[in-house]
Amino acid sequence: MSKIQEIIAQYGNKQGGIIEAYHAVQKEYNYLPNEAVTEAAKVFGVSEAQAYGVATFYSYLAVEPRGKYIIRMCESAPCHVAGADEVIKAIESELGIKVGETTADGKFTLELTECIGQCQATPVITVNSEPIFDVTPQQIPEILKAYK
Ligand code: FES
Structure with a gap:
């Protein structure tokens, strides 16, 4: 078996x-x-x-291989207004992938998510469900370095 x-x-x-x-x-x-x-x-x-x-x-089930670290960018209105788009761009350029894709080394997958109830600290991303608050595009390289 x-x-x-x-x-x-x-x-x-x-x-x-x-x-x-x-x-x-x-x-x-x-x-x-x-x-x-x-x-x-x-x-x-x-x-x-x-x-x-x-x-x-079910959107939480995936039939394609995904990375070891799943990064999700909150896309709901408060995060959006706080600059989610800019953060997504920074992640995409840092990892060389687009939303929905996985890096060639199988380390990172980038996805979007609805509000995770942490709107007091927008924009919010999660890495394997751990939230990271008040993210700026400038912080992205530093944040991702911790997982590389
Ligand atoms: S809108 Fe992003 S955490 Fe609520």
């Missing part, structure tokens, strides 16, 4: 277990490898197309 099979088997007899199983796989791999989708189809008795549909329906 592969590791993915083992993880999915743990949720096999739970109602709605497919989503929990995907979560557990993603926690381990940072995304859902193909094998997770084919295996879930088998275990939960649905077609592969249906299993894939579930995987792509």
Whole structure:
């Protein structure tokens, strides 16, 4: 049994277990490898197309490989007004990727997020869900250095 099979088997007899199983796989791999989708189809008795549909329906599940560090820029109005666009540009130019992409070394993925409830310290980014507050474009190289 592969590791993915083992993880999915743990949720096999739970109602709605497919989503929990995907979560557990993603926690381990940072995304859902193909094998997770084919295996879930088998275990939960649905077609592969249906299993894939579930995987792509939820925005927090990813079917493409993602980086070790997931950077999310808050895009909601208060962060936007506070200069989120400029921060995104700084991250894109520092990492050489666009929003939605992953660096070639597999280290960083850049994504957008809705308000994370920290509007008192806009703009906010998160790195693997850890928030960083009052970010300026000038700080980006320094912030990212800590993860390189
Ligand atoms: S709008 Fe960005 S944290 Fe609320």
